[in-house]
Amino acid sequence: MRSLTINRPICAAIMLLSLCCMPTVASAAEHIVVPVVVNVVDSSDASQVEAAVARANEILDQAGISLVVVKTNQPFNVGDNDGDLTYAEGEEAQEAGRQELDNTCGAGKGLKLTIADDCWTEDPTTAGWAIHRNPTVVVEPDADPQKMGRTVAHEFCHALTLDYDKYAAEDANSIMYGYTDGGTEMTEDEIEEIRKQAKKRGWAFNLEPVFPDRPSTMPSGAERVLDVHGAVLDGCDDLVLSDGTGFIDPMFGFVDIIETSVFIPSPIEPTSTASVEIHLDGTFMPHQTLATVYEIEIDQNGDGISDGLLEAEVFNPSGIPEGFALYEDYATGNMTDVQLLIHENHAHDRGPAVLDNHSLEIIMPAEMLTGPTDIPGMPFLNAAISSYTTEIPEMGGMSLTDPPSDWFTIAVPEPGSTCCHPEITFSALPDPAMMRIQGCGLTGEFEVYIDGMPVGMSQASPAGYFAVAVPSAPSFGPGEHLVLVREIDDSAPTGAAYAVGAFTGLPPIPADITGDGMVDMQDLAELAANWLMGTGPM
Incomplete structure (x- = not known):
């Protein structure tokens, strides 16, 4: 299958909130995180894989889906190990993919991205291909990560049950357009369809907004969907x-x-x-x-x-x-x-x-x-x-x-089991420009990403606890922002452990004296107390 691409500035999906002088709080959103194992065939070029996955995440964000690479295998041996795949070798890679996903992400979980310099030798014009409902896709490298990322997103849409390509000129802006110069748009029906399968192959989280710019310990920003x-x-x-x-x-x-x-x-x-x-x-x-x-x-x-x-x-x-x-x-x-x-x-x-x-x-x-x-x-x-x-x-x-x-x-999986990842909590720091992200369940060094961008790294304690200071919520603007904390070492049989969370970078709300994200009677009481004492905001 010919895969597709479009160049678009990086843009995280943002839920805009209406602020007024009545109780205001952001609603919860369900976000799906899908673990991905990357196999690089022989000496195939993997230099743009990380950037391509980031681009695929930008595209899939409109469906509330994020891909998290938990393990990379290079070189991955299949067929005659020449870096090129015949169709038969591609099917061999898909069959092996189910077993590896079973071992790494848990039975029936995860997606596999196979990179091969020539993904289908019988058809040199093909940039990527997939089988409807099969968790393994095959993609060729591309010097342009924007273009390669669109191919990755297109093929994963096939894996997540979209069983068609579009070729009409009026569909050129669609993610399912069958050529690499297509767009990234999805219909509501397509979003609904891939989310159903993504939940089966990944994990869904309710992203409850938190307010790290407020001077108190904040509640968890992500709750596993049961x-x-x-x-x-x-x-x-x-x-x-x-x-x-x-x-x-x-x-x-x-x-x-x-x-x-x-x-x-x-x-x-x-x-x-x-x-x-x-x-x-x-x-x-x-x-x-x-x-x-x-x-x-x-x-x-x-x-x-x-x-x-x-x-x-x-x-x-x-x-x-x-x-x-x-x-x-x-x-x-x-x-x-x-x-x-x-x-x-x-x-x-x-x-x-x-x-x-x-x-x-x-x-x-x-x-x-x-x-x-x-x-x-x-x-x-x-x-x-x-x-x-x-x-x-x-x-x-x-x-x-x-x-x-x-x-x-x-x-129902217990917390801490394979691919059931710990929650992230947030807390304020004395420096208002910074906030703390903390949690447990990781080993060794880890990196922190916000909306796909690296913002910090540190080392987990021997007991698995982690904490790191990153720029505070207002630095990222209003709206909801996804946080990923992931181990750097993915050599374990189950790949790199990770945790997800979210925060809402709300600007200060006028008259929200208590800093709880709402304007209510508690703010009025605080205002009255400050007036009587002659202290604080009035």
Whole structure:
């Protein structure tokens, strides 16, 4: 796929606040942080990667999404290690990408950026390519980081489920314009779509405004959004015929499950829904009419015994895959229809999209999966997946099976677990031009970024606590500003740990004597007290 670019001055998205003589406080905003692993193929040019990711963040900021590079591998060996990728080598890099993301960011989390001097040797004009819903994208270096950054953002939009390129002249300003000289604009529908997938592959935070320019200790600026996520990788090419022999045939890749994930975005809500995704190693071929069944055994209490069965059946009677899904509750015997979506994933280039690995998505009430729980909004369950076909006539009536996976657990992550990062707090300093950013959970040296710009660095304590003085909120102007604190060393198996937060650089509010960001009766009381004492502002 040809990727895209535009040169635009650096501009952080700012939420302007209306200030008047009535109670005024900024509303919370949900920001999504997605960890990224960068693989640089052999001796490919990586000199502009950092600047390109920064540019991609400028573009994705309109969707409230930030990419955080937690690990860089150079050189990354794939294929013949010549720095150039054939399409087959690119697919090899994508398959390896799932496993590395699983090890580094946690199952089903993170995105992979692969840099190769020639990302697709069969089509030298291609600057980058991706497969719809696949977390690994491939991009070529570019001496212009603005241009390369747009390519990175475009390809990650494909990974985050935008399954098209635009080529009409009237779409030249779109981020999905299929050439490198396009724009960066996103529609509201596109923003809504990529945010849904970004939350699955990253972590969402409610960014509560704080006021570091006020003379007091400030509250936390970021609160983890409560969600439930779990995923498991399943081996490729591990199908078995009914006579017990192994079976490898790309024509039957749609039977081969390679990853399954469960995501519940709002578990504390009684009407919350769960999204169960099953990623397959192949497509449903138009000429194949076989029915394939995908099963997920659900253990709601962790005792290793199934409490229910989630089943999806897909068939291909007219060349277009269709199917249904249902959930069986073993305790009651009830069977309930649930929604099944069949995603025909695509590999994108400058021409028509090419069918690639399909995926299934089941949308259902979260309570069906989690069952009753003593702690509302704190579900726990195990799941195991498998698939099988019905009889295959040309194989003598034998069936084909992907054996069940081990149980994988879905639960609310505890603070401090992999990719669940500590919050940042802020406090004022005697020098009004400076403020302190502090927190815990890091090791060794770390850097501090505000709106993507480095503003300081220091060393965490042996216990993992960190604190650093940076320019105060008014230095960055009014509006909301995202803070990232990240370890410099990313050599650990899980990459560099990081923490996120936010502050609002509000200018002083007239008549806000107490400095709490509001004008209310407390300010009137303070004014009266100052008048009686003859001290302070009046």
